[in-house]
Amino acid sequence: xxxxxxxxxxxxxxxxxxQELLDLSxxxxxxxxxxxxxxxxxxxxxxxxxSAAATSEIAQKAGVAEGxxxxxxxxxxxxxxxxxVPTMSRMIAPxxxxxxxxxxxxxxxxxxxxxxxxMVNRLEFxxxxxxxxxxxxxxxxxQPALKEQLTENIFEQVLAxxxxxxxxxxxxxxxxxxxxxxxxxxxxxxxxxxxxxxxxLMPEQDWNDEAEIEQTISxxxxxxxxxG
Numbered sequence: 001x002x003x004x005x006x007x008x009x010x011x012x013x014x015x016x017x018x019q020e021l022l023d024l025s026x027x028x029x030x031x032x033x034x035x036x037x038x039x040x041x042x043x044x045x046x047x048x049x050x051s052a053a054a055t056s057e058i059a060q061k062a063g064v065a066e067g068x069x070x071x072x073x074x075x076x077x078x079x080x081x082x083x084x085v086p087t088m089s090r091m092i093a094p095x096x097x098x099x100x101x102x103x104x105x106x107x108x109x110x111x112x113x114x115x116x117x118x119m120v121n122r123l124e125f126x127x128x129x130x131x132x133x134x135x136x137x138x139x140x141x142x143q144p145a146l147k148e149q150l151t152e153n154i155f156e157q158v159l160a161x162x163x164x165x166x167x168x169x170x171x172x173x174x175x176x177x178x179x180x181x182x183x184x185x186x187x188x189x190x191x192x193x194x195x196x197x198x199x200x201l202m203p204e205q206d207w208n209d210e211a212e213i214e215q216t217i218s219x220x221x222x223x224x225x226x227x228g
Contacts, residue, residue, distance in 0.1 A: 036062040037069055041079055046131035049138045050080055080139070104161040111169040115217045119191055123209060126195050134200065159184070190220050 040062035044053045055076050059066040073079040103121045108114040126133050140147050166183055169175045175183060194216050198207055 033062075033064055033068060034072060036064060037072065037079070042131055042135065045080070045138070046134040050076075050142070055079070080143070104158070104165070108165075111166075111172075111174040112217060112221060114165055114169070115187070115191075115220060116213060119194070119213045119216065122191065122195060123198070123213070126199055130199060137196075137200070187220055190216055 037058065040058045041053075043061060044058050053076065055069050056066050058079070059069055062069075069079060103114075103117045106117075108117065136146075136150070140150065162184055163180055166175060166180050170177060170180070170183075194212060198205075198209070198212070
């Protein structure tokens with residue numbers, strides 16, 4: 001594969017996460033070759049997963065010799081752990097929460113309005129950062145350090161805010177009087193299932209996102225059982 005500078009620049013413009021990563025890396029004086037390796041590793045890991053990814057392919061995509069990777073990182077696992085995992089854990093918490101915080105902090109007039117804002121926000125985030133999300137989905141079960149960082153830096157913050165919102169609408173009578181953790185697990189599972197199907201498993205389908213979001217929210221709020 002040829003190293004196409006124009007295509008590489010286009011990729012950076014379309015990938016906000018990588019652009020912010022580059023800005024951070026420049027401050028930390030990471031070399032241009034390391035940045036190229038990082039961009040290539042994200043692409044290859046997202047497409048093939050860690051196990052199937054070859055350092056030779058990463059090197060070719062980065063426009064460097066394969067030996068250059070091993071000058072920085074002894075093994076492919078070191079590349080994942082030393083670049084992708086620590087960088088994601090350092091970068092992704094503020095990045096994930098930046099736009100999300102608006103959804104979690106704004107008072108909503110109903111639980112349904114909150115769910116709709118939540119789903120629209122996360123659909124846009126995942127759509128714009130699909131490569132990173134794919135790496136997270138693939139590697140979290142196998143990388144305890146990444147799982148720990150995401151739990152501490154993201155999940156706990158998000159869970160605290162979602163818990164407060166859910167408790168508020170329970171008090172208002174809009175949510176059933178069931179254990180809040182169970183309500184949140186069910187709600188997040190339904191939303192995550194839609195996002196995973198929409199963007200990862202069946203992206204080629206002719207999706208009507210507005211209708212799908214409304215239907216998912218209706219299932220969450222009212223269930224799928226018949227009247228009988």
